[in-house]
Amino acid sequence: MRDALCASEPGIGLAIQMIVLCLVALSAWLVLRVGRISLGQQAYFGIGGYCTALLTTVGQWPLDIALLAATLGGAIAAALMSWPLLRLPGLHYAVASLAVAELFRLSLSGWQYQVPGPSGTPVGPDGVHGFRDIRWLFDHQISQFDYLMWASAVLIAVVLALVALSRTRLGLAMKMVGHDETLAASQGLPVHRLRLLATALAGAVAAFAGGLYAHQLTYIEPALFDPMLGIHAVGYSMLGGLATPLGPLLGAALDLGLLEATRWFEGWRMVLFGTLVAVFLRWRPRGLLDETLVCRLRSAWQSRHHTVSTAMADQS
C-alpha cells in the first residue's frame, strides 16, 4: 500500500507531493483558524481525487475544468457535512469529523463503477483497489515539470488569497470567532455561518489537492486518505504556526524536509522526528510562525521600510 504521506519520489515528484500536502495542511489551518480541529480533511481530499478522476477519465473533461468542479464539490460536501457537526465542542467536533471521513472512506472502498475507457480497458472506481489509469497528463503530454509549475502557481495563488482574506473584515471576523466565539457572538457576528464558510473553503482547498494528487500519481485508492493524512495536516499547521497561511507550508516543509534530510537514519527517522516535534512544541507551543514572531517580523519590516524611505527622501 502506498501512503499519501510517503514522499518516496525524489525531485519533481517530491515537489508536487509537497505542494499537495501543503494544500491539505492549509485546509486544516483554515478550520483551526475558526476554532475547530478537523481530523477529517482527508475526506474532501478523497472527494476531490475521485471527482476529478471521474470527470477526466469517464467524462473526458479537461483537467482544469474538472478540478474546478471537484473544488466546488468539495466545498459543498464540506458545508453539508459540517452543518450539523459545527455546534459540537472541540474534541467532539474533531472526532465527528474523523468519523465522517472514515465513513466516506469505507463507502468508497465498497464503490464500484467502471465503464470502458478510450482504449477499451475499464476505468472508474473499483472498490478497495481504487481508481487506476488516470492518464490525463500522459494523454495530453503534460510534462511533470509543467505540472509542477502549474501546481506551484496555484499554491501561491491560494496563499495570497488567504493572506488577502485575512486582511478583510470577513477574515478578521473569522479570526475573532477562532479566538473567542462568545465575544464574537456578542458583537453580532454570525459564528455558525462564519465557521461553515471556513470549513467550506477548507473542503475546497483539500478537494483541489486531491485532484492534483490523483493526476500526478495516475492512481488513487481509499487507503490513501486514512486518518493519518488528516492528523498530519493538523500537525503541520501546529508545527508551522497558526498566525499566517505560511505556517502550514513551513510545517509541511519541515516534516518532509526532515524526513528527507534524515533518510540516513533509516528505521529511526520517525523516532527522531517525533522527539523533535514534541520538544519543539514545548518550546514554541503556538508553532514557529506564531503571532508574536509575525508581529515582530512585520514591525521590523515596517521600520526598515520607513528608514529606507526617510533616507531616500533626505537624499532627494
Added chain:
Amino acid sequence: MDFLQRTLDGLLEAGPYALVGLGLTLGFGLLHRVNLAYGASAMLGAYAGSWLHVRLDWPVWAVLPCVVLATALAGLYVQWLCFPDTDRATGSVQRASSVVSGADSREVVALASSFAVWMQLEQLCVNLLPRHLNPFPDIASTHEWSLGPLGLRPDRLVMCIAAAGLVMWVARWIHTNRTGLALRAAADHPLAAHLSGLRVPQLQRWGFVLASGLSGVAACAVLALEGQVTPMFGMWMLMKGLAAAMIGGLGNLRGLLWSAALLGVAEAHAQALFGPLGRDAATWGLLLLALLLRSARKTSWAPAGGLHA
C-alpha cells in the same frame, strides 16, 4: 438462531471494548488529557511483552505485569513530553492565551505533540520486532460451552465479567475515594485544588500514569485472547477506545459499559450482513449518531469553544 448467536458474540465483545475505553475515558474525559499516543503506549507495552515472550521465553505470569509496567512507563514519558507541569509555584493552571477558539491552547498543542509521540512509539515497536505478526502469551480457552443451540466462549465471558467489575470499581473509586476525588479536583479545578493543599502536578502526573496502566491492562486482556500483536494495534486501541468512550459519553464510566455492549452487538450484526467494511462502518456510524444526538439534546451545551465538554 444465527441472530441470537451473533448477538451473544457481540455482547461478549463488550469486555475488550470496555477495557480499551476505560483508560481513554479516564484520561480524556475525567483528567482532560487529550492523548493521541494512548494506543501507541499500550502497543509499546505489548511489543515489550512479546519481545520478553519470544526472545527470553518468559512465562505468561511474568510477561503480563511487565506489559502493564511498560505501558505505564510509556505513559509517564508521554506525560513528561506532551503535558508539561503547569505553574509549579502555584500549582495553578492558568489558561494560556488562546490560539484556537478560546480553548486551552496547551490542550491543542498536546494533541499535536502526542501525535508526534505516537509516531515515535510506533516506530520503536517496529524496530523492536520488525515482523508483522508477533506472538503474545496466549491464554485463550479452546473449548466452548453449549447453551442449547448457542455456543459460549468461557474465556470471553470471564473477560466480560472482569471488565465490568473493573469499570464499576474505577467508577466507585474515582467518585468516592479521597485520592480519586483529588485526581478529579486537580483536573477540573487546579487552582481550587492547589488552594486546598493538594499537590496538583503530582496528582495530574499519577492520574495520567494510572490511565496508561489501565490501557496496559486492556492490551494484556485483548492480546492474551488473540495470541498475537501487530503494528495496527495502537491505531485499533485508539479508535475503538474513542468509539466506546464517546458513545457512552466521555468521562461517563457507567455509560462506557452499555456503549461497549452496543458497539459489540452492532459490529457483530454489521459484519454478518456487510462483511468487514460493514463492521467498521457500524463503529463510525454509531459514534457519529451518538455525537449528533448529544449535540441535538444539548443545544446550549457548547462552551466557548472548549476542547472538551
